[in-house]
Amino acid sequence: MGLFKIFKKDKKENSLPKGFNLITIAKITRLTNESVMVTLDIPAELKADYTFKPGQYIDFSVNTDGKEHRRSYSICSGPGEAVSIAVKAMPNGTVSKWFNEVAHDGMEIACSKPQGQFTLESGMKKVVAFAAGSGITPILSMAKGLEAGAEMHLYYGNRNQASAIFLNEVNNLPNVKVQHYFSQETVEGAKEGRLDDSHISDIIKENLDLLKSDAFFMCGPIEMTETITKKLKLFGVADNKIKRELFSAPVADESPTDTSVEPVASDVTVLLDGEEIDVKFKPKGKTILELLDAEGYDPPYSCRGGVCSTCKAKVTKGKATMRMNYVLTDQEVEEGYVLCCQTEPLTDKIRIEFDV
Ligand code: FES
Structure with a gap:
């Protein structure tokens, strides 16, 4: 058993993570002092795999500081354009800084296929979008992917013009009506402050027709998405029309999703890549993903924070709860x-299946 585990770990460390491909970075384009656009050169044989829906993201695996780090970044390009992501360097962001400071044209990088459910769907004729900072990335892709005759009302918040990514692009997109918000700069035609409760109320009251839109997309920090979600629900917008995506996993002092249930010790069977894996769960210990990881397996994951859905699987026997679920x-x-x-x-x- 020991030898088997060593084999599994060696295999994991010496090869690409499951479902990842080595892709060449075609070009890094600086967008602002803190952000870059990374354009991928998808080889012909993988083009079909990298067809994406506007709003989807790609997982990246970067080895730095002697460790593997995975992060998800939303695609900012539109359908038919070279696949690109935008990355803003976060103050303590290992991978976001790596993209901004180390990555270069011609380098190879491990990437998953596009995925995610925060997507513009065909038939959506009128959509409303709220974005803060780099939250504009998936929204830009959606704006470029609007069907003929469709329209987007975009509310875009930033500190100031210098820190706003894709400012010119969003201002020049056909069929997109944009209203900017700047919290640290007075700009003609823009509103002052953040996309907060009172601004959201004003947006809706000034144009009640917005409430008839096909979908309401929002991408930004959790406080913003929660404020907007509450307000939209108050105005009667149906749950299934509200779509949100967070920048990153919120810091872990949030309360669990459901405090009314207590996890119990369990014999867990996981179906992963056609293989049945047995692990033992103990309360207040590791989650299922952590158990699999500790055993040397390579389950799909990215954020580890309940945000990205890369680790989604189905419970087919028994019952389970989640500490957090933002997606x-x-x-x-x-x-x-x-x-x-x-x-x-x-x-x-309990039985959990990845392959469903
Ligand atoms: S790894 Fe992102 S939600 Fe689990």
């Missing part, structure tokens, strides 16, 4: 889907 819908949870990076069993036996 699965109520219906998906009802159907048994879980985020394995957050999953803890509620029954003494």
